[in-house]
Structures are given as structure tokens and as C-alpha cells.
Amino acid sequence: MPDESKNSQLDEIQQQLIDRIAKNDTNGFKQLLGQLKGGVNFVDDSGMSILAHASFKGNREAVQLLLDMGADINLNQHGADYTPLHFGALSGNTHVCRLLLDAGINPNSINSVSRTASQMAAFVGNHACVETINNYVTCKSLEYYTQVHGQQTEPHIPPALLKPFHTFVTEINLHPVRITLNAQNLGFLKILPNLRKALVLMCEKEMQKTHDINELLAFKYHYQGWIVGELIRCDEQFKAQHKDKSEDATKNDFVEVFIKRVLKENKLNQLDYVEFTVRECVREFPFRECTVFRQIATQLGSKDAASALVILRNAINGMRGFVDENSYCSTCGQEKPDKKCSKCKAVQYCDRECQRLHWFMHKKSCPRLLAAVLAGAQQQPKGPIDTSELREELSKLSA
Numbered sequence: 001m002p003d004e005s006k007n008s009q010l011d012e013i014q015q016q017l018i019d020r021i022a023k024n025d026t027n028g029f030k031q032l033l034g035q036l037k038g039g040v041n042f043v044d045d046s047g048m049s050i051l052a053h054a055s056f057k058g059n060r061e062a063v064q065l066l067l068d069m070g071a072d073i074n075l076n077q078h079g080a081d082y083t084p085l086h087f088g089a090l091s092g093n094t095h096v097c098r099l100l101l102d103a104g105i106n107p108n109s110i111n112s113v114s115r116t117a118s119q120m121a122a123f124v125g126n127h128a129c130v131e132t133i134n135n136y137v138t139c140k141s142l143e144y145y146t147q148v149h150g151q152q153t154e155p156h157i158p159p160a161l162l163k164p165f166h167t168f169v170t171e172i173n174l175h176p177v178r179i180t181l182n183a184q185n186l187g188f189l190k191i192l193p194n195l196r197k198a199l200v201l202m203c204e205k206e207m208q209k210t211h212d213i214n215e216l217l218a219f220k221y222h223y224q225g226w227i228v229g230e231l232i233r234c235d236e237q238f239k240a241q242h243k244d245k246s247e248d249a250t251k252n253d254f255v256e257v258f259i260k261r262v263l264k265e266n267k268l269n270q271l272d273y274v275e276f277t278v279r280e281c282v283r284e285f286p287f288r289e290c291t292v293f294r295q296i297a298t299q300l301g302s303k304d305a306a307s308a309l310v311i312l313r314n315a316i317n318g319m320r321g322f323v324d325e326n327s328y329c330s331t332c333g334q335e336k337p338d339k340k341c342s343k344c345k346a347v348q349y350c351d352r353e354c355q356r357l358h359w360f361m362h363k364k365s366c367p368r369l370l371a372a373v374l375a376g377a378q379q380q381p382k383g384p385i386d387t388s389e390l391r392e393e394l395s396k397l398s399a
Contacts, residue, residue: 014042014050021053026061033065040071047077055084055100058091063099073105080112085133089121094132101136122318128335131172131317135220139166145198156198161187168195169202169224174313175333176262176274177357179227184255192232199225207287215292219285220316226281234258259357263331270307278308292316331358344369 010018013035020029033040043049051071054062063084067073076083085105088096097117101107110116121129139162146159157165164186171182188195199221206218231254238254266272279300285293292315299311306314329337330347331354339349346369347362349355355362 010042010044011037013037014044017050018044018053021050021057021059021062024057024059026059029059029062030065033069040066040069041075043075043077047079049075049077049084051075052078052082052084052087055096056087056091058088058093058096060093060095060099063088063096067099067103073100073103081109082111083109083117085109085117086111086120089117089126089129089133090124092121092124092126092129094128097129097132098136101133102139104138107133107136127318128172134216134318135170135172135316137166137170137217139163142166142169145201156194156201158191161191164188165195165198169199169221172317173332173334174220174223174316175309176227176230176277177259178332178334179224180231180255180259180262181332181353183228183231189255192228192235196225196228196232199228204286207290215287215290216316218287218290219292219296222285223278223281223312223316226277226284230277231255231258234261256357259331260360263358263361265361271309275308278312282308282312329354330362331355341366341369 013032017029017032017036020026020032040050044053048056049071051063051066051073054066073084083105085097085100085107086109088100107118108116111120115123116133118130118133121127121133142157142162142165145157145165146155146162148155165188168182168186168188171178173179183189183192183195203218203221203225206214206221234257235254238257242253261273262271264271264273282293282296282300287293296311296315299305299315300308305311326335327337327348328335329350331349334350334354337348337350337354339351339355341347341349341355341362344366347358349358
């Protein structure tokens, strides 16, 4: 696009579209898109494209619409050389970052102060965006594992599962339960040995590169493969114990057995199985001279060390620059879950399934947590009576 387009006057519809995005008025934005002439690849007076505006507002739906309509991810006339991914990272919306990455945007592009999108996200504390960008690999780079090579009679990953495989390996949540649920939900339970083999090969391939070696991704693939291996072992044990039952009768039951094994707490509310498994995983990492292995091993051996899972997560996803006040699902460790136990309100979950899976442990502490919450509520000083709120409640009763 010629340089003079940067200073060109926006037409009325283009300006209204930018105004709608600024107000996060998605419905109004969608209505106006139908009236737009000349396509979505235009910039405002600052050189920002409409895709950049939508990314900066963290508007996932608008970004998806624009990409579907052919928005150019490389259209960049912004004075500070910010790409849409820079803006998406600053918004804190991981879904927007993922959409842009899937569309093929270059995560290594730098702005005028030589910062990548990931570095800008880290600067403002959007750590989930940092993790999303740094853990990303292209879907095309995984096609190798859906093809037959050498003496193989079939590929490790069926071609139909390429996109689910991409979703699996780019997951930023490293909790064993989340890895297990992803394997189940994405359709990998029937080919767990193949999945593990693919992850082992990916780890080796990453470490055998002549340049651009990514030790963190290599260790992540090793860890994911290790958890899949633990799941396979649980499946074999389960089948041996229930060999008299039909396969349909025990279908996927080993998944719940494994999840309960992971979530079982000791008297100090610690996850012994997870601690042992992560430490064993680290010990068996084959590339022991690399920096990430030494870093994790040193931290695991230090006095008053954090849990092994926290150490591993920080090594792969990066240390968070301040005290992490985010809430996590008590089952799978997902950030910012939007459900709570309906009784005690003290623990949080992603959904009903996570709550159901954790109930065998939570039911022991739920009454005690509920009593603590009620006691805390009674100790809160009573504020002045809100007469307007009181009148509203009385009117509801009399209605």
C-alpha cells in the first residue's frame, strides 16, 4: 500500500467501524461491516489497521470476523511498528493472540523499541499472553507426524487429528489433569502410545537442530510425553485388574482412576503423586547438559523449594514478575475459572466436570471451609442500611 494512504481520510463507514471497536460494540460493528466498501485493509491517521484496533481492544469476535474477511495480518503502518499481535498481547486476551498466531503472524516481529509481542506482554504483566506466544508452534510444522516415514506402516498421528494434535502440544496449562482431559477430549485415548512416541520425537528433533534450539519446548514435549506415559501405565494396570469385564464396560474408566491418583492429597494437602512424577520426569530427561535441565534440577534440590510442578511450570512458561493473585481450578489448574463450589464458595472450578472429578477430595473439607466462610461473614462490620436497596427488596416481596 502506498505511503500516502496513511494520511488518507477515512470514509464515514470506516470511521464508524473504528468508533464501534473503541466502544467494544461488537453488534454495531458487525452491522456496519456489511456496508463497508473496498475491504477491511485500511488504516487510520495513525497507521493502525482495523485489525490492530480490534486486537488492542481484545475483541475476539471482531478479530475473527476481520480475519475471515481477509484482513492482512502484515498491514502495518503504525509509527512505532506495532503489529496486531503486539496490540493483542497488550490487551491481555490470549484468544486474540492465538487467532493471530493461527493466521500466520510472525511472533518475532519487533517494534520501534526492539521488543517482540511476547516481551511487551511481559512488560505489562500479561503473563498468559507471554505463555501463549512462547508455546506456539505452527500447525504445518506438525504435519511430519501425520505422514508415514521409513519403516512405518502408519503415521504416529492420523491426519484427521492434526488440528487436535496442534491444540494438544500448544497447551500452556501443564497440570497433569489438564493434559489428561485434553487427551480425552481431543480424541487421543485410543492412540496414546503413538501420541507419546510423537512427543518423544518432537523433543529429540528440537534438541538436534543446528540452530534455533528451543530447550524449553523440548523439555515441555518430554514432560507431556511423560504424563501420557503415566496415563498408558494406568490404563494397563486398570485393564489387568478388570480383565474379566468387557472393554465397553471399562471404557475410559482408567482416566478417572488416573485423575483421582493425581488429585489425592496427603495430610498436608500436598499432591504426593504429582511431586514424585514430576521429579521422576526431570531425572529421565535425556539431554542433561542443557540449561533448562540444570535450572530445574538445581531448584528441585534447593532448601524450601516450591512444589515440583510450580518449578517446572515457571521454567517452561517463565517466572511471573509479581505475586500471582490469579485463581486456579482446583482440579486442572486452569487460570481464572468462573465456577465455585455452590456450598462453601471457597474453591473454584472450570466447569461441572472438574467439580465432579474433585469432589472425592473436596467433600472432606467442604463443611469446614463453609464454616470458616460463615464465621468470617459474621465478623464483618455491618455497614449503614441502604434504604433504596431495602425499598427495592420490599417491593419484590409485595409484588
